[in-house]
Amino acid sequence: MNFLALIGSVVLAFLGHLGRLTIFTATALSHCVRPPIYPRLIGRQMIDIGYYSLPVVGLTAIFSGMVLALQSYTGFARFAAGSETAVANVVIISLTRELGPVLAGLMVAGRIGASMAAEIGTMRVTEQLDALTTLSTNPFKYLVVPRLIAGFLMLPVLVLVADIIGVFGGFIVSVYKLGFNPAAYITNSYDMLKALDVISGLVKAGVFGFLIALMGCYAGYYSKGGAQGVGAATTNAVVSSSILILTFNYIITELFFGT
Amino acid sequence: MTDVPKIRLRDVRKSFGAKRVLDGVNLDIAKGESVVVIGGSGTGKSVMIKSIIGILLADSGVIEVDGQDVTQIPANNRDAVNRKFGMLFQGGALFDSLPVWENVAFGLMQRERMSRAHAKERAIETLAKVGLSADVGELSPSELSGGMQKRVGLARAIAGEPEIVFFDEPTTGLDPIMADVINDLIISCVKQQGITALSITHDMHSARKIGDRITMLYEGKLIWDGTAKDVDSSGNPYLDQFVHGSAEGPIKMQVRR
Numbered sequence: 001m002n003f004l005a006l007i008g009s010v011v012l013a014f015l016g017h018l019g020r021l022t023i024f025t026a027t028a029l030s031h032c033v034r035p036p037i038y039p040r041l042i043g044r045q046m047i048d049i050g051y052y053s054l055p056v057v058g059l060t061a062i063f064s065g066m067v068l069a070l071q072s073y074t075g076f077a078r079f080a081a082g083s084e085t086a087v088a089n090v091v092i093i094s095l096t097r098e099l100g101p102v103l104a105g106l107m108v109a110g111r112i113g114a115s116m117a118a119e120i121g122t123m124r125v126t127e128q129l130d131a132l133t134t135l136s137t138n139p140f141k142y143l144v145v146p147r148l149i150a151g152f153l154m155l156p157v158l159v160l161v162a163d164i165i166g167v168f169g170g171f172i173v174s175v176y177k178l179g180f181n182p183a184a185y186i187t188n189s190y191d192m193l194k195a196l197d198v199i200s201g202l203v204k205a206g207v208f209g210f211l212i213a214l215m216g217c218y219a220g221y222y223s224k225g226g227a228q229g230v231g232a233a234t235t236n237a238v239v240s241s242s243i244l245i246l247t248f249n250y251i252i253t254e255l256f257f258g259t
Numbered sequence: 260m261t262d263v264p265k266i267r268l269r270d271v272r273k274s275f276g277a278k279r280v281l282d283g284v285n286l287d288i289a290k291g292e293s294v295v296v297i298g299g300s301g302t303g304k305s306v307m308i309k310s311i312i313g314i315l316l317a318d319s320g321v322i323e324v325d326g327q328d329v330t331q332i333p334a335n336n337r338d339a340v341n342r343k344f345g346m347l348f349q350g351g352a353l354f355d356s357l358p359v360w361e362n363v364a365f366g367l368m369q370r371e372r373m374s375r376a377h378a379k380e381r382a383i384e385t386l387a388k389v390g391l392s393a394d395v396g397e398l399s400p401s402e403l404s405g406g407m408q409k410r411v412g413l414a415r416a417i418a419g420e421p422e423i424v425f426f427d428e429p430t431t432g433l434d435p436i437m438a439d440v441i442n443d444l445i446i447s448c449v450k451q452q453g454i455t456a457l458s459i460t461h462d463m464h465s466a467r468k469i470g471d472r473i474t475m476l477y478e479g480k481l482i483w484d485g486t487a488k489d490v491d492s493s494g495n496p497y498l499d500q501f502v503h504g505s506a507e508g509p510i511k512m513q514v515r516r
Contacts, residue, residue, distance in 0.1 A: 028354055085439055119356075123354075126352055127348045127349070127350060127352040128310070128352050128353075128354055130312075130314050130348070130445075131346070131352040131354070133312070133313070134312055134314075134341065134345070134346045135341075135365050135369055135415075135419075136338050136341045136342060136366065136370045137365070137369045138335075
């Protein structure tokens with residue numbers, strides 16, 4: 001095969017993949033607003049995504065906040081005095097705008113995206129999706145829609161919790177290691193924080209939650225070839241949702257804060 | 260006036276890329292009849308069933324259920340037709356996130372909007388029909404043996420009292436005794452409820468036992484059709500080779516060297 005033909009086949013495969021993903025997304029969204037809706041399944045997914053992801057997101061957030069405080073202090077100490085104010089500002093702005101949603105998104109992508117792809121992929125290769133169809137149950141409504149809704153709703157909640165825990169981590173290091181005044185740290189943080197910082201982070205979280213569930217369901221739904229196919233679907237779900245998280249993070253940041 | 264066949268296939272074709280799987284299949288199944296399609300692996304038996312159910316779309320041809328061409332029904336509007344169907348999948352295809360009773364009651368709760376309590380009662384009654392106790396209903400599918408999974412799959416297929424049941428390799432992977440138990444269950448369930456059945460299998464013992472009629476699929480076409488007792492005297496070399504399980508004959512297996 002010559003070089004141009006190779007490029008052509010790759011481009012065609014990519015476009016085919018993109019088209020299939022677009023149709024999958026449109027179909028899933030159309031089912032989100034048409035009955036029947038399964039509140040019981042949505043609730044179960046909300047618990048899976050929200051409650052069971054709390055430990056991993058919480059740990060990520062607290063250590064991120066702690067490291068952020070430590071690093072920004074050592075950085076600012078080289079240039080000027082007054083790092084006490086700067087550290088509090090950097091910790092709260094970075095966490096609410098960027099680190100909270102992005103790190104929580106990436107951690108949930110690894111935990112939930114992979115699990116969704118594996119579960120739906122296994123259902124695909126063991127004919128359980130076909131069985132759903134024969135029982136007059138649309139797999140989009142039964143499997144995809146509850147995950148999309150739960151992902152969209154629960155990621156913002158997780159990010160809000162991550163923001164609080166992360167800021168608390170920064171506070172711990174600043175007060176107990178760096179010797180900052182606790183009241184001053186809290187005041188500095190509070191004064192610096194704007195509603196838009198938190199809102200932009202929560203909007204990002206909602207979009208990331210939707211993307212994680214979408215890519216997990218998509219990869220699982222189209223998996224084939226037995227155990228190897230399910231493994232590949234799991235990898236694809238995590239890699240694609242991680243890339244989309246980073247891409248959409250820039251796009252949303254540009255929309256909120258771009259000049 | 261002739262009776263309308265329960266299922267009627269005319270010139271049904273289906274290809275996957277360059278591979279032609281169904282190449283003009285014609286088949287009539289009367290109401291209450293049990294037809295078994297035999298044929299080697301990869302000859303398109305499952306594709307034929309999935310095309311009737313609507314899991315796969317035939318490239319061309321007519322598939323009628325009770326005289327209605329189901330290929331013309333949009334995928335999101337097939338509920339009325341799908342209500343007539345039940346299916347026993349080759350691997351069981353039980354939902355491993357649900358207990359056994361909920362697997363059996365799934366169609367009742369989803370299709371007929373039956374309450375959980377009522378659906379559970381019906382599920383336990385149906386499990387009893389396939390020889391399983393109420394205790395089994397509380398187990399997870401992963402806790403069941405292969406034979407029990409088949410029985411649960413059969414219970415799920417008949418729980419909604421369908422008019423037509425499809426059996427995809429119902430005895431594959433089972434020991435001969437359990438295979439015969441499943442055959443007997445299929446016969447009793449189908450005959451008791453007056454169900455029309457379309458089964459696909461490699462297992463000639465099963466085919467002879469459960470089929471009123473047997474037909475053979477080879478290279479995308481049905482090449483023989485007759486009753487179970489005619490199988491041994493068909494004079495069809497393809498059928499003879501398949502029935503006797505002989506490597507010698509007109510059917511050449513593709514063996515890559």
